Amino acid sequence: MYGYDLSADEIMCKNMELAIVPLASIEQHGTHLPVATDWYIAMALGKKVAELSGGFLVPALPISTCREHMGKKGSVWMDHDIYYNMLKSILLSLKEQGFGKALLLQCHGGIFMAGPLVRQMNATCNPDFMVAFIDICNVFSLLYEKGIAETSTELHAGEIETSLMLHIAPETVNMAVAEDFVPEVPRAYLNYGSIFRASPTGVWGEPTKAAAEKGKAMLEFAARYAIEESERIFDYISRKEKIGYSDF
Ligand SMILES: [Zn+2]
Known part of the structure; x- marks a missing residue:
């Protein structure tokens, strides 16, 4: 049973301190993965983190910002300012109900305003309410360093996301059409054109190296x-002392 399966009275009784908020996106993931890939991963990671921490799991927010994936049908996004204000409002609703901590699990690399929002929330709400932020893109490089992933080229629909999907929702993956593609331009070039200008298939990485067993180990590592x-x-936020007028 996850937090969202409980009644409000049960949640009150458990007096949960931590709220877990996974963030996803609905966007193209090459020819071999569904547009809901990030949402599947966000739900699975959220559940694992909830099992290990006992926190209150909010269902993963499916839609965010992914304008860089425009060019084919099926990607759904909103403007960055709307998403910023929506997420801020959601976090404040958790604070108002007495949650002291929120953990954002970002499972789509393109939510660039999450960082500024986390700073704003902590600057205005510490010490009563603390927001921690985990970006799955940082986990990608750790998976490579630890030898759990074979490739260091993952940005989108490569070895890591495909392995995770082979573990979480194998019926949605079509490995027969998976093709590797590593663009020649750096990630920042997504500011200058759609991903399809850098990669004709919309893949950024090496999905042919994917395996369900790897996906299981990746999910376990990411949750821990x-x-x-x-x-x-x-702990870092809790140990801060007031500087002048500021708790930040
Ligand atoms: Zn993705």
């Missing part, structure tokens, strides 16, 4: 990392 890192972040 999210919990350990968020504990370090909450």
